[in-house]
Amino acid sequence: MTSPRETTFDFTAEIKRRQKLVDERLSSYIDTADVGDENLRAAMRYSLTSGGKRLRPLLIFAAADAISADGEQYMNSALAIEMIHTYSLIHDDLPALDNDDLRRGKPTNHKAYGEATAILAGDALLTMAFSLLTRENTSPEICRQIIREIADAAGAGGMVGGQALDMAAENKQISLEELKKLHLGKTGALIRAAVRVGAILAAADAKELAALTSYAENLGLAFQITDDILDAVGDTAILGKPTGSDEKNHKSTYVSLVGIDQARQLAQDAVTRALAALCDFDGKAAFLRCLANMILTRQK
Amino acid sequence: MTSPRETTFDFTAEIKRRQKLVDERLSSYIDTADVGDENLRAAMRYSLTSGGKRLRPLLIFAAADAISADGEQYMNSALAIEMIHTYSLIHDDLPALDNDDLRRGKPTNHKAYGEATAILAGDALLTMAFSLLTRENTSPEICRQIIREIADAAGAGGMVGGQALDMAAENKQISLEELKKLHLGKTGALIRAAVRVGAILAAADAKELAALTSYAENLGLAFQITDDILDAVGDTAILGKPTGSDEKNHKSTYVSLVGIDQARQLAQDAVTRALAALCDFDGKAAFLRCLANMILTRQK
Numbered sequence: 001m002t003s004p005r006e007t008t009f010d011f012t013a014e015i016k017r018r019q020k021l022v023d024e025r026l027s028s029y030i031d032t033a034d035v036g037d038e039n040l041r042a043a044m045r046y047s048l049t050s051g052g053k054r055l056r057p058l059l060i061f062a063a064a065d066a067i068s069a070d071g072e073q074y075m076n077s078a079l080a081i082e083m084i085h086t087y088s089l090i091h092d093d094l095p096a097l098d099n100d101d102l103r104r105g106k107p108t109n110h111k112a113y114g115e116a117t118a119i120l121a122g123d124a125l126l127t128m129a130f131s132l133l134t135r136e137n138t139s140p141e142i143c144r145q146i147i148r149e150i151a152d153a154a155g156a157g158g159m160v161g162g163q164a165l166d167m168a169a170e171n172k173q174i175s176l177e178e179l180k181k182l183h184l185g186k187t188g189a190l191i192r193a194a195v196r197v198g199a200i201l202a203a204a205d206a207k208e209l210a211a212l213t214s215y216a217e218n219l220g221l222a223f224q225i226t227d228d229i230l231d232a233v234g235d236t237a238i239l240g241k242p243t244g245s246d247e248k249n250h251k252s253t254y255v256s257l258v259g260i261d262q263a264r265q266l267a268q269d270a271v272t273r274a275l276a277a278l279c280d281f282d283g284k285a286a287f288l289r290c291l292a293n294m295i296l297t298r299q300k
Numbered sequence: 301m302t303s304p305r306e307t308t309f310d311f312t313a314e315i316k317r318r319q320k321l322v323d324e325r326l327s328s329y330i331d332t333a334d335v336g337d338e339n340l341r342a343a344m345r346y347s348l349t350s351g352g353k354r355l356r357p358l359l360i361f362a363a364a365d366a367i368s369a370d371g372e373q374y375m376n377s378a379l380a381i382e383m384i385h386t387y388s389l390i391h392d393d394l395p396a397l398d399n400d401d402l403r404r405g406k407p408t409n410h411k412a413y414g415e416a417t418a419i420l421a422g423d424a425l426l427t428m429a430f431s432l433l434t435r436e437n438t439s440p441e442i443c444r445q446i447i448r449e450i451a452d453a454a455g456a457g458g459m460v461g462g463q464a465l466d467m468a469a470e471n472k473q474i475s476l477e478e479l480k481k482l483h484l485g486k487t488g489a490l491i492r493a494a495v496r497v498g499a500i501l502a503a504a505d506a507k508e509l510a511a512l513t514s515y516a517e518n519l520g521l522a523f524q525i526t527d528d529i530l531d532a533v534g535d536t537a538i539l540g541k542p543t544g545s546d547e548k549n550h551k552s553t554y555v556s557l558v559g560i561d562q563a564r565q566l567a568q569d570a571v572t573r574a575l576a577a578l579c580d581f582d583g584k585a586a587f588l589r590c591l592a593n594m595i596l597t598r599q600k
């Protein structure tokens with residue numbers, strides 16, 4: 001009999017394998033994609049292959065696993081959502097926005113390729129994602145559903161809207177409610193979409209989709225709170241970017257609003273709720289459970 | 301009996317009506333869309349409603365008309381492609397790219413709303429377009445096809461790729477072949493996609509689609525050549541932007557490469573070929589014929 005501890009260990013190794021698989025597929029996809037200019041391809045490749053956590057692809061796989069145990073077949077959606085995440089980082093880092101020089105321990109895209117190419121690389125990755133989604137291994141009707149899910153999550157009512165709120169909140173004290181709304185868009189929407197897309201691809205029924213959506217919303221919240229905690233007390237070397245940037249930029253964060261101890265408690269509570277949402281799922285939800293626990297203990 | 305001249309006149313009036321219809325629908329769509337930040341909505345609205353020619357929506361309608369005579373029903377695709385065109389203008393005008401202050405007689409988006417908001421407004425319009433496309437009045441399979449058509453045309457292998465080539469060509473003499481390749485991406489790809497999407501929505505058969513594609517490719521070429529001519533000898537007041545910018549920016553254009561007279565001839569030849577591609581179509585292709593003639597005589 002396998003102990004719970006060993007089970008967790010196995011899933012951690014499996015997650016690493018899947019991260020590597022996503023890395024490889026992203027790399028081969030961009031190398032052979034129809035890109036009109038080689039400098040543009042290099043810029044897209046640079047940010048796509050700079051070693052992210054691949055959280056959103058992992059969530060697509062894991063949510064599909066929870067329903068039908070064959071998540072990895074939905075590789076196109078996994079690559080597409082990572083392209084959208086990557087484009088958002090490239091544009092967020094631009095001088096006109098967060099003006100960051102480092103990302104994952106390397107110069108940001110505009111530092112490496114110049115601002116114009118960075119803008120175009122972001123635009124191209126966002127657009128490529130939608131082309132990839134039309135090539136997903138599913139029915140046309142499900143395909144239409146997942147494209148809508150992702151477009152709505154990534155756009156003005158989700159991620160881009162949250163980014164606009166984030167900009168408006170700079171150098172301003174905002175309330176915990178406003179902070180939640182901002183993050184619901186900026187990071188929450190795409191995490192939620194990842195889980196829902198995995199579930200929809202695996203033909204989840206309405207009750208399963210609702211439970212997984214609740215899981216995703218709580219996971220997104222926990223993810224953002226730990227992000228704020230890491231920015232306040234994380235290790236620059238592990239993070240690959242300077243800590244303390246929120247304080248320097250006078251940004252309201254969970255840490256600045258409620259303090260580090262309560263922020264940790266809020267993150268723990270959110271993960272508890274995420275796990276509770278999975279109570280009716282069997283062992284096929286093990287990946288999702290493992291990912292929720294990883295959020296709490298992550299160091300980058 | 302209606303004379304050919306009167307027929308042309310009627311279609312010109314109909315085109316104006318359709319332009320107005322697109323203007324109104326864009327305006328009402330953005331006013332009620334899910335946008336997380338009102339400043340972001342205002343920036344999106346500003347560029348969407350600043351009076352473009354609506355060429356790409358008109359081409360979707362007209363191509364569908366040529367097959368099935370009911371083009372206007374495909375309004376969502378028409379709005380979507382205009383959103384993509386608008387996003388491309390906003391990003392092209394940015395200081396890091398063309399650094400333009402005026403567009404259609406008004407300050408460019410980043411001049412009116414700042415660079416950060418302009419970048420996000422472009423991102424949001426591009427993303428919103430894909431959400432709209434999933435809502436088109438068609439089957440899921442056709443929906444998937446048109447999304448792929450538009451994503452591939454707008455992305456790294458099409459419009460964004462062409463924009464990257466355009467940047468790389470600045471301050472450099474390029475050949476006529478290189479110029480053609482650049483424009484095939486930068487403006488040609490989305491014009492081609494507009495016609496093909498209209499045709500696909502109206503269930504064109506393979507032969508019809510091939511003929512309409514040839515029409516579109518020649519139309520796109522004619523459009524770009526007249527763009528270069530207008531930049532060289534157009535009227536600033538009618539254009540809504542300064543002329544002579546290509547020369548100032550040392551850009552290779554049809555005018556700089558072959559001279560104004562031969563450029564006019566090339567545009568005329570392309571329109572002739574576009575019209576020839578329609579030879580097997582009946583009166584339902586009148587809109588397409590009218591649009592081809594408008595390209596040649598346009599003053600903005």
